[in-house]
Amino acid sequence: MKRPEHHVVPNPDGGWDVKRDGAQRASIHTDTKQEAVQRGRTISQNQNTEFIIHNRGGKISNSDSHGNDPCPPLDKR
Numbered sequence: 351m352k353r354p355e356h357h358v359v360p361n362p363d364g365g366w367d368v369k370r371d372g373a374q375r376a377s378i379h380t381d382t383k384q385e386a387v388q389r390g391r392t393i394s395q396n397q398n399t400e401f402i403i404h405n406r407g408g409k410i411s412n413s414d415s416h417g418n419d420p421c422p423p424l425d426k427r
Contacts, residue, residue, distance in 0.1 A: 353415075355400040356393055358386045360408065368393060391416075 366386035367376035394401035
């Protein structure tokens with residue numbers, strides 16, 4: 351079963367959007383990617399979703415898992 355996701359994506363009219371996977375409208379629109387990442391991360395943490403950050407071309411540049419990760423990475427300390 352696919353986990354819910356929030357994405358930071360470029361808006362075609364300028365700026366950046368935070369969108370829940372499958373949503374028609376953005377949850378948040380910002381002028382900068384940095385602000386979209388900060389605000390989107392907070393939403394993702396609160397809703398325990400995957401957080402996926404895209405670059406200007408639309409490709410995934412980074413992702414984080416917030417919530418119950420089915421296979422957590424090993425602690426390498």
